[in-house]
Amino acid sequence: MEAKEDPTRAVVRKIWDLTTPVIAAEGLELLEVEYRRESQGWVLRLFVDRDGGVSVEDCAAVSRVVSDLLDVTDPIAGPYHLEVSSPGLDRPLRRWEHFHREIGKVVAVRTRTALGSRKNFKGILVAASPEAIRVDCDGTIFDIPLDAVDKARLRYFESGGAVPTPHE
Structure with a gap:
């Protein structure tokens, strides 16, 4: 019998696949995707970067583009809050x-x-x-x-x- 994928992991995988090309089109790299339940509800957090760093304006632009994409594709059942952030100094390592x-x-x-x-x-x-x-x-x-x-x-x-x- 094949093991069923964890629903949270499935959402993260789907978000990686959907958002990587649009974030790259903005000149940025997607470093990490988190989807987790927090005190305010479900949070979808994307960490983006580029050589020379990421500005607040970069994060806002990615947030708008990704929000529109997710509204159209609707990959997440139920409400969630989208956050786009710089990875900071202790950056996540995924790939x-x-x-x-x-x-x-x-x-x-x-x-x-x-x-x-x-x-x-x-x-x-x-x-x-x-x-x-x-x-x-x-x-x-x-x-x-x-x-x-x-x-x-x-x-x-x-x-x-x-x-x-x-x-x-």
Whole structure:
């Protein structure tokens, strides 16, 4: 018997497929899609980025375009609140290309199921391929299949990042 896909995961997958091309047409990259129940109800959160960063105006433009697209395609049953945001310094890592750009930096990774005896890994990202990432956690190397990753984030300040200063 085939396992049925989690409805929340199905929505996230559908939103990735629908929005990636329209966000790319705006000159931005979709980094992450979250769909979750919060105190105010269901929230669909999109994290977008581009070289040089994302402005409030960029987020507003993507919000308008994506909102129109979702109104037409209606991929989500029931009400939800759409948020479009910059990924921030501790940016989410989802696709292997995202990981590849951060090799040599500290990452925090949670897997869907335990690999050996653990689900949480924090260490230096030493390699990334379309199949897996390799993380050095205090001298122990872990190969983590990308399809096992539930959540991953760059740990900016632990990677030697400095606090950005405002432009004068």
